[in-house]
Amino acid sequence: MNGEIVCVVCPTSCLVQAEWDDEKLINIDRARCKLAWDYVASEIFDPRRTVTTTVSVDAGPIPLVSVKTASPVPKGMVFDVMNQLAEVVAKAPITVGDVIVKDVSGTGIDVVATRNVD
C-alpha cells in the first residue's frame, strides 16, 4: 500500500510519500528529516490525537475550565472521550495539571486541567 501523509511534527508540514504493508512501514520519501518515520508509522498503524476541550465547573467564578488529555488517545476514541467529558462537572478550586477524569473512556489516559480556577 502507499499514500501521502502530511507530517505535522514541525511547521514545515512535509507531504511525505509512504509505502507500507500489513505490519510495517517500508519506505518514506520527500520528508526533510528523520522525524517523519515514527510519525508516519503512527499515523498508519496507531493514529492518535490529543483532545482539548472544556468541562463545566461547579462552585467556581467561571462556568468552564479548559482541559486536555494527558497524552494522545486513539483517534477512534475521540468522540467517546468528548461525549464523556460533556457530562463531567469539575469542582473548584482547580489547579493546572489536576486530574479531572482518570482513565477517560477506558483509554488508560487521564484528562487534566489546563488553567486554574479559584
Ligand code: SF4
Ligand atoms: S519531516 Fe521533519 S521537517 Fe518535515 S514536517 Fe516532519 S519533522 Fe518537520
